[in-house]
Amino acid sequence: MRLTGSRSCLSYERFGVSAPFDPACRLVTSPFFSPPSLGALRLLFAVYSLVTTITVLIFESVHFHDGSSFFSYFTDLSYVGVVTYFWASSIQTIVFVLRGQKAYPLQKWPRILQLLHVLLYTTITIFPIIVTVVFWALLASPSTFSTQYSAWSNVSQHIMNCSFILFEIFLTNAGPSPWSHMIPCLVLFACYLGVAYITHATQGFYTYSFLDPSVQHGLLAAYIIGMGVGYCILFTIVKGICTLRCRLVSSFRLDPSGQVQSEALEEWEHVDVEQTKESTGSEA
DSSP, X not given: OHHHHHHHHTOTGGGTOOSSSOTTXXXXXXXXXXXXXXXXXXXXXXXXXXXXXXXXXXXXXXXXXXXXXXXXXXXXXXXXHHHHHHHHHHHHHHHHHHTTSSOOGGGGSOHHHHHHHHHHHHHHTTHHHHHHXXXXXXXXXXXXXXXXXXXXXXXXXXXXXXXXXXXXXXXXXXXXXXXXXXXXXXXXXXXXXXXXXXXXXXXXXXXXXXXXXHHHTTHHHHHHHHHHHHHHHHHHHHHHHHHHHHHHHHHHTOOTTSSHHHHHHHHHHHHHHHHHHHHHHHHO
16 A cells, blocks of 8 residues: 555646646647747747847856856756747747647657756746745845846846746746656755855855855744745745636636636646545555
């Protein structure tokens, strides 16, 4: 019984990868935009975020000679996640349109890639929001808008990033993420602490001042625990918003296909119910 329960805990279905995968095509549709419009918007976000990432990397390398520390910052790492997601989702959506809106490539790809895509969706709906909140609450200063480059890069990475993500949360059929995503993504979030302290050990500086134990002392633990708790709260809020959006769209029949929202919500609810049953069964 316990062996069976352990295996079921690691099943693809438990992590939101159903078989067949996404039969309602919710990952490439929207209740408010046609698939061609959704694909175009996602591609626009993908191009802008990629151009931003490349520009920031080049400018930091040439002007400040600081390119080697680019991937030491959670801001840049989370923004790369945004770039990756929008390129992946835009290509899938565009191919969905070219195939007559009947199927898209990810549905036939290996399940590990399907799992990575839904986990990527979960991270990009959480991490950029944390980046934005922490930046404006703890890190922003008068120098934030001191130059044209500083103003543009900070707006792009600490305001527009959330705008792109809120578009996905409120205006597409994607999500809600299953509860099983909470712990893996929290572990991934916590791993950044290792990156921050490795950076200090190898390059001699702390990426964020609130991670410096010689300055923060006892507050360091409070910051770390607070961000962990904040992550869990934010995960719950985003999941709740996506669930509410699915129910409202279904109730008001805003989905052009007429079935995407109801089928999508039933699919995710099935995953969560199965998790509860499996947990109860494994305890028995």
